[in-house]
Amino acid sequence: MLFGSRFTLFRLYGIAIRLDPSWVLLAILITWTLAVGFFPASHPELATVTYWLMGAVAAIGLFGSIILHEMAHAVVARRDGLEIDGITLFIFGGVAEMKAEPASPKKEFRMAIAGPIASVGVAVVCYLVALAGGLIGAGAPFTGVFAYLALINTILAVFNMVPAFPLDGGRVLRAALWAWKGSLRRATRITANIGGGFGIALIVLGLLNVLAGNFIGGIWWFLIGLFVRFAAQMSYQQVLVHKGLEGVPVKQLMNPRPIAVSPDTTLADLVEDYVYRYHFKLFPVVRDDKLVGCVRLGDIKQVSRDRWSTTKIADIMQECSPESTVSPDSNAVDLLQRMQPPKEGRVLVTRDDRLEGIISRQDLFAYLAVKSDLEAEEDGRPLAPSRGWDRLRSGEDATR
Numbered sequence: 001m002l003f004g005s006r007f008t009l010f011r012l013y014g015i016a017i018r019l020d021p022s023w024v025l026l027a028i029l030i031t032w033t034l035a036v037g038f039f040p041a042s043h044p045e046l047a048t049v050t051y052w053l054m055g056a057v058a059a060i061g062l063f064g065s066i067i068l069h070e071m072a073h074a075v076v077a078r079r080d081g082l083e084i085d086g087i088t089l090f091i092f093g094g095v096a097e098m099k100a101e102p103a104s105p106k107k108e109f110r111m112a113i114a115g116p117i118a119s120v121g122v123a124v125v126c127y128l129v130a131l132a133g134g135l136i137g138a139g140a141p142f143t144g145v146f147a148y149l150a151l152i153n154t155i156l157a158v159f160n161m162v163p164a165f166p167l168d169g170g171r172v173l174r175a176a177l178w179a180w181k182g183s184l185r186r187a188t189r190i191t192a193n194i195g196g197g198f199g200i201a202l203i204v205l206g207l208l209n210v211l212a213g214n215f216i217g218g219i220w221w222f223l224i225g226l227f228v229r230f231a232a233q234m235s236y237q238q239v240l241v242h243k244g245l246e247g248v249p250v251k252q253l254m255n256p257r258p259i260a261v262s263p264d265t266t267l268a269d270l271v272e273d274y275v276y277r278y279h280f281k282l283f284p285v286v287r288d289d290k291l292v293g294c295v296r297l298g299d300i301k302q303v304s305r306d307r308w309s310t311t312k313i314a315d316i317m318q319e320c321s322p323e324s325t326v327s328p329d330s331n332a333v334d335l336l337q338r339m340q341p342p343k344e345g346r347v348l349v350t351r352d353d354r355l356e357g358i359i360s361r362q363d364l365f366a367y368l369a370v371k372s373d374l375e376a377e378e379d380g381r382p383l384a385p386s387r388g389w390d391r392l393r394s395g396e397d398a399t400r
């Protein structure tokens with residue numbers, strides 16, 4: 001949901017390393033600020049082209065550093081049995097995408113701490129390389145780049161250890177609170193609130209920097225602050241969604257009386273009586289209580305309008321793809337995961353060719369909203385502000 005058209009660069013130990021196009025902007029920004037600011041200041045009297053080369057090499061080094069940091073998270077998570085979707089590099093760094101939340105505080109702690117430890121390790125190695133380079137008389141560009149990488153990896157480790165969820169430090173704190181209080185939900189709420197506060201602090205810091213004339217740096221902190229705030233809210237909601245749907249079977253949330261069409265209906269009637277009336281993009285085709293196919297808006301558009309009254313649904317319907325069907329006994333959490341990002345707005349609930357119901361993301365979120373309304377936290381606080389659910393739900397209709 002965070003990323004648009006990212007693409008896979010390569011795989012490392014079976015983990016996909018993906019690049020979001022926004023990362024290119026970060027690379028350019030890093031190269032540029034290093035070439036015109038950092039390196040000329042730390043190593044005067046080098047040629048301009050050398051500064052640019054150093055900047056480009058350092059940006060590649062940063063790229064590698066972030067991959068190592070995220071790989072450390074991913075490898076530890078996978079060893080603890082957590083499925084990792086892959087690592088994505090984007091404008092604010094990198095993120096190891098987990099398919100679920102860690103199963104225990106201990107696993108969360110190990111996974112979270114692994115990244116900063118890796119960054120400290122890389123910082124130490126780079127520092128030693130710069131030191132050794134100086135001793136054997138390697139050129140200033142060489143030692144300069146490694147000294148920068150030692151510095152930036154230290155900054156990466158320190159920044160990530162701020163106890164603001166979803167930063168690594170916030171995860172470490174969450175693991176501690178979780179172990180102490182026994183509630184993942186509460187631990188997440190507390191640390192996500194700190195995350196939100198930290199986001200605001202960064203936004204303010206950014207604005208102060210802009211006012212002081214440091215425009216690029218200020219905008220940068222401002223944007224990172226916005227991102228941390230957004231990520232904190234999203235992560236908390238993700239936990240709520242997970243906890244809320246855990247152990248709930250699809251059949252409990254589905255609409256048990258789906259609108260189905262007959263294969264003998266003409267396209268003209270389909271459009272008039274069903275498409276315009278219900279605005280769905282997919283209709284199950286049922287004959288004698290059996291699901292015989294699916295008809296989509298796209299299939300209708302393939303047929304020219306003057307043939308709509310003579311063409312029957314049976315002529316254009318297609319087999320329902322595995323993505324558009326689900327078993328009534330399967331888990332609602334798994335279904336939601338499958339629908340993210342939504343490929344099909346509505347999924348048919350089927351058992352042995354029989355259509356038992358239909359379910360949409362809308363149904364899942366409506367259930368969650370009602371549930372969180374009824375079941376406030378022990379301390380009387382609502383689980384989430386209702387506008388939070390609205391935001392999660394908004395835009396879903398477009399894919400129905």
Ligand SMILES: [Zn+2]
Pocket residue numbers: 069070073115116160168
């Ligand atoms: Zn990390």
